[in-house]
Structures are given as structure tokens and as C-alpha cells.
Amino acid sequence: MAETFGIIDANNFYVSCERVFQPALETKPVVVLSNNDGNIIARSNEAKSLGITMGMPFFKAEPIIEKNDVTTFSSNYALYGDMSRRVMDTIDQFVPALEHYSIDEAFVHLDRKTSEQDAHKIRNTVKKWTGIPVSIGIAPTKVLAKIANSIAKKNPKAGGVIDLSGADADKYLKDFDVADIWGIGRRYAQFLKSEEKGNNPQLDLWEASGFERMREKLKIETALDLKNCDDKWLRKHLTVKGQRIAWELRGISCLPLELFEKPKKGLCCSRSFGQGIKTIEDLRQAVAMHAARAGEKLRRQNLAATHLTVFISTSSFRLNPDEIYSASASRQMLIPTSYSPAILENAYSLLERIYKPGFEYRKAGIFLSDITFDNAKQQSFFLKVDEKKQTGLMQAVDKINGRFGRHTVRPLAMGFDHKWKMKQEKLSSRYTTRLNEIPNVRA
DNA sequence: TCTGGGGTCCTAGGACCC
DNA sequence: TCTGGGGTCCTAGGACCC
Numbered sequence: 001m002a003e004t005f006g007i008i009d010a011n012n013f014y015v016s017c018e019r020v021f022q023p024a025l026e027t028k029p030v031v032v033l034s035n036n037d038g039n040i041i042a043r044s045n046e047a048k049s050l051g052i053t054m055g056m057p058f059f060k061a062e063p064i065i066e067k068n069d070v071t072t073f074s075s076n077y078a079l080y081g082d083m084s085r086r087v088m089d090t091i092d093q094f095v096p097a098l099e100h101y102s103i104d105e106a107f108v109h110l111d112r113k114t115s116e117q118d119a120h121k122i123r124n125t126v127k128k129w130t131g132i133p134v135s136i137g138i139a140p141t142k143v144l145a146k147i148a149n150s151i152a153k154k155n156p157k158a159g160g161v162i163d164l165s166g167a168d169a170d171k172y173l174k175d176f177d178v179a180d181i182w183g184i185g186r187r188y189a190q191f192l193k194s195e196e197k198g199n200n201p202q203l204d205l206w207e208a209s210g211f212e213r214m215r216e217k218l219k220i221e222t223a224l225d226l227k228n229c230d231d232k233w234l235r236k237h238l239t240v241k242g243q244r245i246a247w248e249l250r251g252i253s254c255l256p257l258e259l260f261e262k263p264k265k266g267l268c269c270s271r272s273f274g275q276g277i278k279t280i281e282d283l284r285q286a287v288a289m290h291a292a293r294a295g296e297k298l299r300r301q302n303l304a305a306t307h308l309t310v311f312i313s314t315s316s317f318r319l320n321p322d323e324i325y326s327a328s329a330s331r332q333m334l335i336p337t338s339y340s341p342a343i344l345e346n347a348y349s350l351l352e353r354i355y356k357p358g359f360e361y362r363k364a365g366i367f368l369s370d371i372t373f374d375n376a377k378q379q380s381f382f383l384k385v386d387e388k389k390q391t392g393l394m395q396a397v398d399k400i401n402g403r404f405g406r407h408t409v410r411p412l413a414m415g416f417d418h419k420w421k422m423k424q425e426k427l428s429s430r431y432t433t434r435l436n437e438i439p440n441v442r443a
Numbered sequence: 444t445c446t447g448g449g450g451t452c453c454t455a456g457g458a459c460c461c
Numbered sequence: 462t463c464t465g466g467g468g469t470c471c472t473a474g475g476a477c478c479c
Binding site: 185186241 | 478
């Protein structure tokens with residue numbers, strides 16, 4: 001029997017998290033900024049209607065923000081991560097299967113007969129227990145459920161839930177912009193909507209012999225257009241992914257629920273700096289921090305990595321090409337490891353290879369790949385490591401940092417005077433994860 | 444002055460093997 | 462001098478997601 005999918009998606013999630021702890025902001029315009037207070041990454045509906053767009057650089061939005069008294073927050077991932085866990089735990093109690101798709105979205109299976117009532121129950125409970133408002137889309141496939149969800153968000157009358165399982169889905173699809181379909185990005189949307197003949201010599205001949213020419217591009221504007229699109233054409237221009245989307249629009253499920261977290265294939269720690277830095281000493285500190293973070297991430301998932309890449313770059317917004325430089329170097333380590341000092345040592349020597357004086361660097365990072373499970377890793381014949389000691393040391397470090405906050409224990413190499421540290425001028429408290437930042441309530 | 448930080452999947456093309 | 466048809470693996474690049 002066909003399944004029924006639901007997608008449960010928090011409304012303006014980061015903004016909603018902030019509002020839970022500052023209810024006075026409920027009807028006010030609010031935005032949340034990316035790391036380094038660079039771009040706008042979440043907006044309340046009030047902020048959206050002021051014309052603040054997703055991804056807008058903060059300095060460009062600043063005039064609107066000043067003028068309309070928009071409340072602004074630096075991003076507080078400790079808070080959002082914890083709120084996300086609460087939302088997911090709540091949903092989990094109501095559904096037979098849940099895929100934790102992103103920090104603010106879960107795909108679920110629903111009982112077809114009671115899906116709509118169940119959705120309302122989930123929505124109300126999540127709001128009551130966590131304070132976070134969510135919208136729910138229901139449909140026989142994930143792509144359709146995403147569309148239902150997006151319609152639910154835009155129509156206050158829907159009460160936060162739209163069910164597209166009925167036979168009249170086309171009624172919605174014909175008004176749904178192809179650009180807003182899950183899996184269709186800017187490039188594909190532009191391509192689909194264009195109407196050009198392209199340059200196919202075969203078709204030239206065809207046309208020359210008096211037949212009407214088939215178009216290379218088709219002017220596909222809506223979800224309904226894409227649903228009715230020719231499979232071969234789609235496969236050719238949008239690869240199998242495009243074809244799957246069309247099938248999903250037709251109600252044929254191609255994308256199952258992913259119930260188990262797949263082990264990561266690569267792991268990246270990088271950050272741009274609050275200000276430009278020039279010396280290799282400062283870069284070393286930043287790289288040391290990323291090495292420590294990367295080790296921590298690996299250990300938390302019981303993974304180990306063999307391949308290490310270090311990269312540094314200047315700002316890409318520089319106008320003078322002489323001031324732009326970016327480079328990376330990588331190496332295969334001898335054995336898969338999650339031992340921070342080993343990652344650090346390798347990262348340092350890679351950094352030496354790519355550093356060039358005379359540039360103002362804006363970003364550094366490391367990337368780990370060739371990732372295996374820690375207990376399955378292959379030992380090197382040549383390298384004898386006292387693994388027990390290393391594991392013990394890292395466990396102690398992780399435990400202390402978990403209890404007292406990140407970087408309580410850290411490599412000395414990280415230094416103390418962090419010129420490169422990220423800009424976070426409007427950070428809210430970690431209300432839910434730090435005892436000394438728990439809110440006080442006067443009753 | 445000021446522009447995020449993670450990830451995934453797919454394909455084409457080259458190198459190499461028999 | 463001429464000349465084949467398969468396969469695998471790897472990488473780079475391009476698309477997408479939140």
C-alpha cells in the first residue's frame with residue numbers, strides 16, 4: 001500500500017527560538033544573522049514584509065533595520081540545536097517513523113486515514129511543549145509533501161496543515177512556481193523557464209525538411225508543467241534527479257524516508273575571520289581551533305579520518321585581483337585518526353606549504369575525508385601508536401568541554417589573543433544548555 | 444568598512460586494465 | 462601500418478539542500 005508522507009517544518013525557526021525566550025518580540029520584526037554577523041539567515045514574517053530577503057548581507061539590510069526598529073540576533077547554534085532536539089523528540093512520540101532531515105525539518109510517515117487530524121495534534125503539541133510553531137504538509141511523496149507544506153505556510157487559513165493526498169493536487173500544482181520545488185534550484189529554474197531553440201544540427205535538418213522544430217527548451221513555469229514533462233528530455237537536461245522529481249509530482253514515490261543517519265563522507269570545519277589577518281602565527285591559531293573541533297566532531301560519532309585538507313583564502317569580494325589568493329593542500333595520514341594533536345600536527349605542516357605573506361586572509365579551514373568507523377579502522381604496520389593513552393586523553397578533554405563549554409581545554413596552539421575570532425555582537429544567551437544562562441522567571 | 448558554514452549527489456572524461 | 466570493445470576507478474565540476 002502506498003505510504004503517506006508528512007513534512008513538519010518549523011516556521012522561521014531561528015527567529016521562533018529567540019522569541020520563545022523573549023515573548024515580547026512575538027509580533028515584532030526580528031532577524032537572525034549568519035556567523036560573523038554577515039548575512040540575514042532567518043526572518044520573521046514582519047521582517048519579510050519589510051523587504052528583507054534571505055541571505056541579504058547585513059550591511060545592506062541595515063538601513064531598513066534601523067528605520068523599522070528590527071530586532072537583530074547573532075546566530076546562537078547552541079540554543080537552536082537544543083530546541084531542535086526538543087521539537088524532534090516531541091514529534092517522535094506521534095509517528096511510526098521519522099527522518100531528521102535538517103535542524104528544523106522532519107519527514108515522517110503518517111497513517112493515511114487519520115493523517116490530517118494527527119498532523120493537527122502534532123502541531124498543537126509541539127507548540128505547547130516547545131513554543132515553536134510548525135507547518136505540516138501531507139502527500140503520497142516527499143516532493144508533494146514539501147509543496148503542501150509551503151502552501152500551508154503561505155495560507156493562514158489552512159491552519160498550518162495542507163493535505164495533498166486527494167485527487168485534486170493539480171489544482172495547486174498549476175499555480176506553484178517551478179522554482180519553488182524542492183530540488184529545483186536557481187540554475188534549473190532559469191533553464192526550465194527559458195524558451196530557446198538551442199543548436200542541435202539534427203533538429204536543423206528536421207526543421208529544414210518542413211517539420212515544426214522540437215524545442216531544446218520548453219518554457220516550463222509551474223509544478224504542473226514539470227509533472228507533465230517528457231521523461232527523456234528531463235533526464236537529459238536535469239539528470240536522474242530531475243526525473244525523480246517529475247515522478248514524485250505524479251505521486252510515484254522515489255525518495256524513501258531515510259531512517260538511519262549515514263556516516264559522513266567528509267567533515268569540514270571552517271570559518272571566516274572577524275577581521276583580515278596577515279601573519280602565519282594568527283592563521284596557525286585558527287587552524288589549531290579547527291583541528292580541535294574536527295577531532296571532537298569525529299570522536300562524537302565514533303569516526304576516524306585518513307585524508308586531511310587545509311585551505312586558506314582572502315576575501316573573494318576584493319576588486320583588485322592582486323589581492324586575491326586562495327590555496328589548499330592535502331595529505332593522506334598514516335592511519336585513520338580522531339586524535340586532535342595528530343590532526344593538528346599534519347595541518348600545521350600543510351599550512352606552511354600554502355601560506356604566502358603579503359595577503360590579508362579572511363578565511364581558513366580544514367576538511368577531513370576517507371572517514372571510517374573508529375572500531376573498523378586499519379592499523380599501520382609501521383606506526384605504533386599508544387592508542388589507549390590517546391583515547392583516554394581525548395575522552396577526558398571531551399568530557400570537560402562538554403560540561404564547562406567548548407574550548408575549556410584546548411591546544412595551547414590556539415593562543416589567547418584571537419584577532420580572528422568571529423563577530424557575534426548580538427548574541428542571545430544559551431538559555432537551555434548553560435546553567436548560568438537559564439532565564440529567570442518572576443511569578 | 445561590512446557578504447555564512449556546513450553538506451549531498453550526479454555526470455563526464457581521463458587513466459588504466461584486459 | 463593498421464586497429465577494439467569492454468570494464469573500473471578516480472577526479473573535477475556543477476547542480477542542489479538547509
